[in-house]
Amino acid sequence: MSVAPLSYEKIRPAFCRFTPAEIVKTLNDFVIGQQTSKRAVAVALRNRWRRKQITDSDLRGSLTPKNILMVGPTGVGKTEISRRLAKLTEAPFIKVEATKYTEVGFKGKDVESIIEDLYVASKKVAKTLLERHMQSEINVQVEKVITSSIAMKDGISEAKARELLESGQAEDKLISFHVTVIQEEEKGKKGPGLPFHLGDVDLTGEGFTFVLTQDKDTMKQRAPTKTHLTEKVSVARGHIEKDVKARMVSQVAIDNLAKEVCEEDGIVFIDEIDKVVLPRGEKRTEGNGEGVQQDLLPIIEGSVVNLKNNVAIRTDSILFIASGAFHACKPSDMIAELQGRLPVRVELQPLSxxxxxxxxxxxxxxxxxxxxxxxxxxxxxxxxxxxxxxxxxxxxxxxxxxxxxxxxxxxxxxxxxxxxxxxxxxxxxxxxxxxxxxxxxxxxxxxxxxxxxxxxxxxx
CATH class of the missing domain: 1.10.8.60 (Helicase, Ruva Protein; domain 3)
Incomplete structure (x- = not known):
C-alpha cells in the first residue's frame, strides 16, 4: 500500500499562514534585537503565502521572492534568524559558505551543488509531511498488526486482543512479527583520482588484493527481505510503525513532493558572501571571487538546475538570504548584477x-x-x-x-x-x-x- 499523489497545498504546514507580526514575535523568543532584519525575513515569508493566494496564474508566476542581503559583524544573529525561520515554517533550509565554491571549470564545488543539497533537505521535509498526513491510517495498520499478533500468540479473538491493547494491559506482552528490511551494499572507499571504489579488500600474507567496483550515484539496494522479531508490544510498536510507513509512503511519492517543496518553500542561506567580493581595484584570483558571483546570478535570479536522476528544479521561487560582515569590502563592491538580485538590504547592529x-x-x-x-x-x-x-x-x-x-x-x-x-x-x-x-x-x-x-x- 502506498499513498496516492498529493498536492503540496493540501498538506502544507499551517505555519506558512503566520502574519509578519506573529513571525517576528516568535523570532523574539530566540534572537535578541535586530528588529529590522526580523521584519525583512518575516515579510519575505508572508509574501510567499500571499503569492499562493493569487488566482491569476500568469501574475502569480511573475512574482518572485525579494532576496535578502544581511550585513553585520559575526555573532549578532544573522544565521540564527534564518535557521529559526526555517524551523518555524518547516521549510527545507540549508546554510552554505560562499568560500567553498569555485568558478565553473576550476577544481572544487560549483554553485549548482547548492540546489542539490537543498533538494536532499527537501526530501526529509517531504517525508515528514507525508507521514504526518498519513498518521491516522498508519496507526490503524500498526494496531491491526499488533492485535493480530496478540490474538495468534494467546489464542484469543482479535476483538479481545484489541480490548487488551486499548486498555494498556498488553504493553508488556511478547509478540512475534515480521518487518521488511532493505539492506544496502556498502560502497568501498574511493581511491584518489579514480572513478572507482575500492571494494572487498583481502589482507593476506602475500600482500593485499582488492576488487574495483564502478562508482554509482546511489548505493545498490538488495532485494527486500523479511525479518522475524519477538519483542514486547511497547518496543514492537516502533518497529512495526517504521515498517508500515515504508510501505505506505513510497520513495516515489517522497521524491515527487520534494521537488515541489524545494521549488516553492526552499530557503538558502549563503554565509560569508563578502569573502568572494574583492575591494574595488584589487586584482581577482582565478577560480573564485567575481567568477563565483557570476555563477550565482542565474540560480538566484531563477533558472532550471538539472540534478541527478532526471530531476529538474526551478529556482524562481526559492528564497536566498546572503550575509557577510563586509569588513574588508563593501556591499557596493559586489558585481552590480548580484546586488540587483539581493534587493532587500538590512544592517545588523553590534550587540550592546x-x-x-x-x-x-x-x-x-x-x-x-x-x-x-x-x-x-x-x-x-x-x-x-x-x-x-x-x-x-x-x-x-x-x-x-x-x-x-x-x-x-x-x-x-x-x-x-x-x-x-x-x-x-x-x-x-x-x-x-x-x-x-x-x-x-x-x-x-x-x-x-x-x-x-x-x-x-x-x-x-
Whole structure:
C-alpha cells in the first residue's frame, strides 16, 4: 500500500499562514534585537503565502521572492534568524559558505551543488509531511498488526486482543512479527583520482588484493527481505510503525513532493558572501571571487538546475538570504548584477551590554538554563545571581570591544571559563547540592584574560 499523489497545498504546514507580526514575535523568543532584519525575513515569508493566494496564474508566476542581503559583524544573529525561520515554517533550509565554491571549470564545488543539497533537505521535509498526513491510517495498520499478533500468540479473538491493547494491559506482552528490511551494499572507499571504489579488500600474507567496483550515484539496494522479531508490544510498536510507513509512503511519492517543496518553500542561506567580493581595484584570483558571483546570478535570479536522476528544479521561487560582515569590502563592491538580485538590504547592529544580558536571560533555552541542566544531571543545582549575570554580560561586551568582536559567541567562552572548576570537580560539589555563581567568581575567572588584553594595547 502506498499513498496516492498529493498536492503540496493540501498538506502544507499551517505555519506558512503566520502574519509578519506573529513571525517576528516568535523570532523574539530566540534572537535578541535586530528588529529590522526580523521584519525583512518575516515579510519575505508572508509574501510567499500571499503569492499562493493569487488566482491569476500568469501574475502569480511573475512574482518572485525579494532576496535578502544581511550585513553585520559575526555573532549578532544573522544565521540564527534564518535557521529559526526555517524551523518555524518547516521549510527545507540549508546554510552554505560562499568560500567553498569555485568558478565553473576550476577544481572544487560549483554553485549548482547548492540546489542539490537543498533538494536532499527537501526530501526529509517531504517525508515528514507525508507521514504526518498519513498518521491516522498508519496507526490503524500498526494496531491491526499488533492485535493480530496478540490474538495468534494467546489464542484469543482479535476483538479481545484489541480490548487488551486499548486498555494498556498488553504493553508488556511478547509478540512475534515480521518487518521488511532493505539492506544496502556498502560502497568501498574511493581511491584518489579514480572513478572507482575500492571494494572487498583481502589482507593476506602475500600482500593485499582488492576488487574495483564502478562508482554509482546511489548505493545498490538488495532485494527486500523479511525479518522475524519477538519483542514486547511497547518496543514492537516502533518497529512495526517504521515498517508500515515504508510501505505506505513510497520513495516515489517522497521524491515527487520534494521537488515541489524545494521549488516553492526552499530557503538558502549563503554565509560569508563578502569573502568572494574583492575591494574595488584589487586584482581577482582565478577560480573564485567575481567568477563565483557570476555563477550565482542565474540560480538566484531563477533558472532550471538539472540534478541527478532526471530531476529538474526551478529556482524562481526559492528564497536566498546572503550575509557577510563586509569588513574588508563593501556591499557596493559586489558585481552590480548580484546586488540587483539581493534587493532587500538590512544592517545588523553590534550587540550592546544590555543585549548580552537579554541573551543570557530572555530566550527559553538560554545559556544559563543550558548549563544548569547539564550540572543538574550530576545532582548539582547551579544558581546565578543577577549581579553575576550582569558581570558576564559586561565582560563579554568589554572583551569584544577591546579584542576581536565575535558577538554572542563570546558568552560561550566566558561561561566555560567561569564554570570550568565546577564542571571539572563536580564530585566535590555534590555534597553541597547547590552552588551559587557570583560576580566575584566571574571577575576571578577572567582576570588573567583581561590582563592580557590590557597589555596587548602597549605592544607595537
Amino acid at each position: 551590554e544590555a543585549d548580552f544580558f537579554k541573551i543570557l536571560t530572555t530566550p527559553k533555552y538560554n545559556l544559563i538554563r543550558q548549563n544548569q541542566a547539564l550540572l543538574r544531571v550530576e545532582g548539582v543545582e547551579l544558581e546565578f545571581t543577577e549581579k553575576c549575570i550582569r558581570e558576564i554580560a559586561k565582560s563579554a561586551f568589554e572583551i569584544n570591544r577591546n579584542a576581536q568582536n565575535i558577538g554572542a559567541r563570546r558568552l560561550y567562552a566566558i561561561l566555560e571559563r567561569v564554570l570550568e572548576e565546577i564542571s571539572y570537580d563536580v564530585e566535590k560539589y555534590k555534597a553541597q547540592k547547590s552552588v551559587t555563581v557570583t560576580a566575584e567568581m566571574v571577575k576571578n575567572a577572567l582576570k588573567d584574560f583581561l590582563r592580557k588584553i590590557d597589555l596587548a594595547k602597549f605592544i607595537l
